[in-house]
Structure formats: C-alpha cells, structure tokens
Amino acid sequence: MILLLACPLYASAKAKATKLLHTKESLAEIKENLSKEKFIMIDVRELKEWESKRLKNSIHIPLSILKSKEEKWKEKIPVDKTLYIHCYSGGRALIAGRVLMKKGYKVIAVGYSLNELFDSGL
Numbered sequence: 001m002i003l004l005l006a007c008p009l010y011a012s013a014k015a016k017a018t019k020l021l022h023t024k025e026s027l028a029e030i031k032e033n034l035s036k037e038k039f040i041m042i043d044v045r046e047l048k049e050w051e052s053k054r055l056k057n058s059i060h061i062p063l064s065i066l067k068s069k070e071e072k073w074k075e076k077i078p079v080d081k082t083l084y085i086h087c088y089s090g091g092r093a094l095i096a097g098r099v100l101m102k103k104g105y106k107v108i109a110v111g112y113s114l115n116e117l118f119d120s121g122l
Contacts, residue, residue: 020097022090022111027120030084030110034122041084041122042077044096045114049088053114055122063092066099079105086110086117 023030033039034057041058043050050060061073077083083105085093090111097107110117 020094020101020107020109022094023084023108025108027112027116027122030112031120031122033082034084038080038082039084040077040081041086041110042096042100044085044087044092053118055086055114055117058086061096063087063096063099066096074103077105082106082108084108084110086112086114088114 025033034041041055043054043058043060044063044066045060046062046064047060050062054060059076061076065073077100083097083100085097085100085107087093087096090109090113093109093111097109100107112120
C-alpha cells in the first residue's frame with residue numbers, strides 16, 4: 001500500500017520539475033536582464049521564419065532541431081546562462097523550454113509575440 005502511494009507522489013514531483021509557464025516579466029525587465037551577461041535569447045522558430053524577421057543578438061535553434069537526436073546545437077548554448085526562449089507567439093517556446101529543462105538548462109519561456117519583442121527594441 002505504501003508503495004502505491006509513493007508512485008503517484010514521485011510522478012507528481014517529476015511532472016512539476018518539467019512544468020513551464022510563460023514569464024510574467026515585463027518587456028523592460030527582459031531587456032534589462034539580456035543586457036547582463038547571465039541571460040541569452042534563443043529563437044526556436046524555423047529557418048524561413050527566422051530569415052524573414054529576427055531579434056538582434058538572439059541565437060537561432062529551431063524547435064525541430066532541439067527535438068531531434070542531433071545535439072550539435074549544444075555548442076551554441078552555454079550551460080551557465082539563463083535562457084529566454086521565444087518563438088512567434090509563445091507556444092513553441094514552452095515546448096522548447098521543456099526540452100531544454102530536461103537537458104539541464106535554466107529556462108524562461110517568453111509569451112510575448114515576436115512583434116511585441118521586436119517593437120520593444122530587443
């Protein structure tokens with residue numbers, strides 16, 4: 001009986017470890033944090049999207065690459081940085097953030113749209 005109770009608790013704790021929500025930080029806070037050397041912006045949109053419009057100083061690693069078995073992308077992302085993850089509208093940022101969290105990265109998913117980020121000067 002104790003074993004049956006312990007299993008759901010473990011599963012619940014494990015699920016919480018990979019739970020990720022969009023940040024509540026303002027655009028100004030994100031911009032300020034990115035000016036510090038401990039934060040970087042990762043763009044997880046696909047190549048055609050990235051080529052049409054992108055934020056300056058963001059690192060491009062498409063979600064499809066993050067989800068693949070290929071991990072050459074790890075060379076682009078230092079493990080000692082906190083990662084802001086963004087896409088066009090926020091959905092893929094959550095998915096990519098969960099992938100990166102499972103690999104040991106500190107992640108903040110950005111829920112602002114690309115246009116909002118771009119218009120803020122990021």
